[in-house]
Amino acid sequence: MVAVMIQGTGSNVGKSMLVAGLCRAATRRGLSVAPFKPQNMSNNAAVTADGGEIGRAQALQARACGLEPHTDMNPVLLKPETDRGAQVILQGRAIGRAEARDYQGLKPRLLGGVLDSFARLSAAHDLVIVEGAGSPAEVNLRPRDIANMGFARAAGVPVVLAGDIDRGGVIAQIVGTQAVIDAGDAAMIRGFLVNKFRGDPRLFDDGYRMIEARTGWRGFGVVPWFADAHRLPAEDAVDLRASGGTGLHVVCLTLSRIANFDDLDPLAAEPGLRLTMLAPGQAIPGDAGLVIVPGTKSTLGDLAFLRAQGWDIDLAAHHRRGGHVLGICGGYQMLGRTIDDPSGADGVAGQVAGLGLLDVTTVMAPDKRLTRVTGTALGQPVSGYEIHMGRTDGPDCARPFAHVPDPDGAISADGRVTGSYLHGLFSDDAFRAAFLARLGAASRPGFEAGVDAALDDLADHLEAHLDVAALLAVAR
Missing domain, CATH: 3.40.50.880 (Class I glutamine amidotransferase (GATase) domain)
Structure with missing residues (x-):
């Protein structure tokens, strides 16, 4: 098994896009790569070739790998129906509804399916790039966790932690994550990266060194804001965007x-x-x-x-x-x-x-x-x-x-x-x-080609600002 997991200091820090870009970058290196997200919560779903459904973000990541989407890439999908309840999808099939409190009791059953799907992907590919959900710092959810450290430790997958500087407080995000998780979970983290920087990244040199000194983790780089993110499908409803066209x-x-x-x-x-x-x-x-x-x-x-x-x-x-x-x-x-x-x-x-x-x-x-x-x-x-x-x-x-x-x-x-x-x-x-x-109204052709071009541009962007070779080497 060769795999690396991108976890985030919070939701919407850019994990999905980072994984998509890393998938494309690794695929261009000649590796057989597959994406994996143990648990996703989204009403934006894709239908797979094997007749199931997974999160749309994992379908995009599969595309970045040159693969058809498969239910093993996102074995648990939660589709919210109310503020407190969701439909539960396991390996592409609906198995029922669960209230938030009741869902915790389902997790032991779901973890088995998660690990089975991960094992199949690992056996079929050179590299699996895993995306976490939410944040490992949500330690109140750590018992029975299947989305972040619970999965990482069960599967033995090393972790790189991504922080979001655009929302502010990225030093506290990363250092604070280490402070609240237990020692065993912290030992799974091999390093960090900083995402969504606007301006001159050199202005953050002192902050970057401070994170390294405080945590003892190595940094893999600072990723500037990817201006062409709008060319890629949005994962969450919070990312819904209008357009500024005319007509x-x-x-x-x-x-x-x-x-x-x-x-x-x-x-x-x-x-x-x-x-x-x-x-x-x-x-x-x-x-x-x-x-x-x-x-x-x-x-x-x-x-x-x-x-x-x-x-x-x-x-x-x-x-x-x-x-x-x-x-x-x-x-x-x-x-x-x-x-x-x-x-x-x-x-x-x-x-x-x-x-x-x-x-x-x-x-x-x-x-x-x-x-x-x-x-x-x-x-x-x-x-x-x-x-x-x-x-x-x-x-x-x-x-x-x-x-x-x-x-x-x-x-x-x-x-x-x-x-x-x-x-x-x-x-x-x-x-x-x-x-x-x-x-x-007139139309401009080339939408699908534009998505593939955006994935290439995203991979180029990560290659320019991250030590991608070192990050992928964590998987070994």
Whole structure:
């Protein structure tokens, strides 16, 4: 087994991006590399070739390695459904729901699956680069931990600790982590790096030496802010970003449980349109040409949330003004006349009125559809994936949005309201161009090539500012 683990002093310190860049850098050295994250919490999921789901960040990291995503790369995925509960995915399959307190009791069972997945990846590749979750300094969570030091010690994987200087206090972040973790955990850490520096890194030389002196750990470098991070898919909803383009105004409703929001990345990259991520409490702008109701982990919960913002009234007015509406996955379900959940698969059993913009109805079911698809839409080739519960039928389904190869989605009689279960469809240049042309906007090709170029640029960035060879040598 040859592996190294990147842990962080906190959430959102850039671990996912660091691992993606290191995966690409190691792969360019001729190594067979695989990413691994024992436990992830995200509603941004990817469908794998083996028919399961993992965190979208691990799918990007697999891409950096030149691999197809596999469920072993993220064996435990928690998909939040409420403030205190989440759906638990083990090796790609949902095994139930758990409240935060109850989840601790599941961890011994989950650790076995985590170690099995890690063993398979280690046997198949020269190097595994592991990403932690949150921070090892959350010592209240250390008993039964499977995401950070609990995994590192169980699997014998050395650790490099990443701190985030952009949020301030990076000396305290790193030195304080050593101060609160136990000696056995501290012994797993082989060194540190500082991420997200703005300005001249030499100005931090004294602070860097202070961390080395206080901890006894070696430093692997200071990574300046990676300005092209926006070219890579965002992992968390906190990273959702608008675009500063001009032209067609596209508005996406930021739902409370928004899921698979990287559907929007190709639109954010288009210079010929302006993308607004509409925050709760804000009215849908009158100049919006297209309003997107995105995917969600909780269709019924977010339908209630949407109504609480007054967006149902705004959507009706937008449609009356001649505006277009696109619902994706859960957003598609919301656009129909009713959503029936007889078994409580999405929450409380019962029937709820939808927004009524499409003449369709949805019936929820416990089984989740997880599949990759290819086909055509608007006369253009399209590829994507489905990840949803429920089936939608009705008169507007006679005008399907796509054929993949079965008919998918629905289009209203006036052609201005569209619903689809397909995620990832905007990544296809030809389809995206055809879709935007119907709205009077031009498109720039090359989105997928741009993601690969950004991964190469990220690897170059890390090579320039980190001692990558020494960091990878920690794995040996």
